Amino acid sequence: MKVIFEKSVPGRRGVRPARQEGCPPPEIGPRLLRDRPAELPELSELDVVRHFTELSRRNFGVDNGFYPLGSCTMKYNPKMAEQIAGYAGFSSLHPLLPQLPRGEMLVQGALAVLYEIDLALREICGMAAFTLQPLAGAHGELTGAMIIAAYHRDRGHRRTTILIPDSAHGTNPASAAIAGFEVQVIPSDSSGYMDVEALRAALSERVAGLMLTNPNTLGLFDPHIRQIADLVHSVDGLMYYDGANLNPLLGRCRPGDMGFDIVHVNLHKTFATPHGGGGPGAGPVGVGEKLVKYLPISLVGERPDGSDFLDDDRPSSIGYIAPFYGNFGILLRAYAYLLALGREGLRRVADNATLNANYVSEKLRPHYDLPYGGICKHECVFSARRQAEHGVRALDVAKALIDRGFHPPTVYFPLTVPEAMMIEPTETESKETLDAFIEAMIEIARLAETKPQEITRCPTTTVVGRLDEARAARQPDLASLK
Numbered sequence: 001m002k003v004i005f006e007k008s009v010p011g012r013r014g015v016r017p018a019r020q021e022g023c024p025p026p027e028i029g030p031r032l033l034r035d036r037p038a039e040l041p042e043l044s045e046l047d048v049v050r051h052f053t054e055l056s057r058r059n060f061g062v063d064n065g066f067y068p069l070g071s072c073t074m075k076y077n078p079k080m081a082e083q084i085a086g087y088a089g090f091s092s093l094h095p096l097l098p099q100l101p102r103g104e105m106l107v108q109g110a111l112a113v114l115y116e117i118d119l120a121l122r123e124i125c126g127m128a129a130f131t132l133q134p135l136a137g138a139h140g141e142l143t144g145a146m147i148i149a150a151y152h153r154d155r156g157h158r159r160t161t162i163l164i165p166d167s168a169h170g171t172n173p174a175s176a177a178i179a180g181f182e183v184q185v186i187p188s189d190s191s192g193y194m195d196v197e198a199l200r201a202a203l204s205e206r207v208a209g210l211m212l213t214n215p216n217t218l219g220l221f222d223p224h225i226r227q228i229a230d231l232v233h234s235v236d237g238l239m240y241y242d243g244a245n246l247n248p249l250l251g252r253c254r255p256g257d258m259g260f261d262i263v264h265v266n267l268h269k270t271f272a273t274p275h276g277g278g279g280p281g282a283g284p285v286g287v288g289e290k291l292v293k294y295l296p297i298s299l300v301g302e303r304p305d306g307s308d309f310l311d312d313d314r315p316s317s318i319g320y321i322a323p324f325y326g327n328f329g330i331l332l333r334a335y336a337y338l339l340a341l342g343r344e345g346l347r348r349v350a351d352n353a354t355l356n357a358n359y360v361s362e363k364l365r366p367h368y369d370l371p372y373g374g375i376c377k378h379e380c381v382f383s384a385r386r387q388a389e390h391g392v393r394a395l396d397v398a399k400a401l402i403d404r405g406f407h408p409p410t411v412y413f414p415l416t417v418p419e420a421m422m423i424e425p426t427e428t429e430s431k432e433t434l435d436a437f438i439e440a441m442i443e444i445a446r447l448a449e450t451k452p453q454e455i456t457r458c459p460t461t462t463v464v465g466r467l468d469e470a471r472a473a474r475q476p477d478l479a480s481l482k
């Protein structure tokens, strides 16, 4: 396929509506005018439509198939939320508009949205206040780690270390390190939970806090969570909750009640906003009462007359961590999703996410190893160990799924499971879709034993086959996707 510049023909143009009679051309000062034409491809409208439609067909997204990527929660993004985010009253706002009081509206509606998301997240997570600014889960982790640092600094503590389990997502140690902490890894026990004795042994006056996700990356809810929180608090460490796995807890239990002091929520996971190529995401961070004063500037406050305002007068704050108020359009979509579902709907999200994962887990258990068995929450982690004896590895299973029209699950994560395949169906999929996926996985397991080369030669239906991934990253050739 040619890149768009190769399709360019000098002088070819798209359709441009004629300027309306009596409408003067915009006045642009000479200083702002180009002195030579922009180097843009020249194409007809039809060429452009075909080019981008063809490109989109080579992509795989949640809009064209099942996407059971574990941990990342790739669920459907409802069009209802897109429509609301497109309302001109929101989409045409400028972040520097003055915050006039109620009655002189301008931005009161937007401020009310921010304020109400804050209230809803407080209730869902059991926290005292949220900042909506962080632009991703990982950015929320960094914000949280900075708050942990500020808390200990204020108390005159010298705390150097953040504890992280060996099953953690890679962003956890990365965020702690960027915030200036050393990372100490706590091993898991034979059931896949944090080894409480190892945690006890690691506790000291050096420990600033513990970062944990619960259910953990194996999809297992840690039954010792209260004990873990008590242990960490006994040395005045703080408990940080990685909210990437909040999905199965919605309306059922709250990180705050488990003993967590800080929480991030990935709106693009739990609240169905788009992920979009590394952004725009949103990772609001909530904290317990004693940490509210450290939250970033600005927080949305409410005046006695019911109008909302941005509160910048916060001397203990860690400061700005994102421009303006974060990804407002994403926050708005999450707000629409929250309101559409309501209290009962959110509970059904949690229940169906859990039901779907356990359905897949039960159906696939005879065909793939499930190293940590039992009831899972919203995701389950299989191992392709058995298939590997025939030369078919988790990566091969993933490629074979692509040929069958499914996005592969997360593979080789968490690191505690060899040949890991981490499946998160989410609550937005139908039983028919789950059954089709299960059937494909069973067929792949059968072929792995009988005709392994049928699996190891996949994918055969894609534009490119297996890439040399290191070379693709180091010497990318973006122009020759033939």
Ligand SMILES: *Cc1c(COP(=O)(O)O)cnc(C)c1O
Binding pocket: 070, 071, 072, 136, 137, 138, 139, 169, 171, 172, 213, 217, 242, 244, 245, 266, 281, 283
């Ligand atoms: C996705 C994820 C993160 C990071 O979140 P981003 O929004 O992608 O930055 C952290 N921890 C876990 C367990 C995750 O799944």
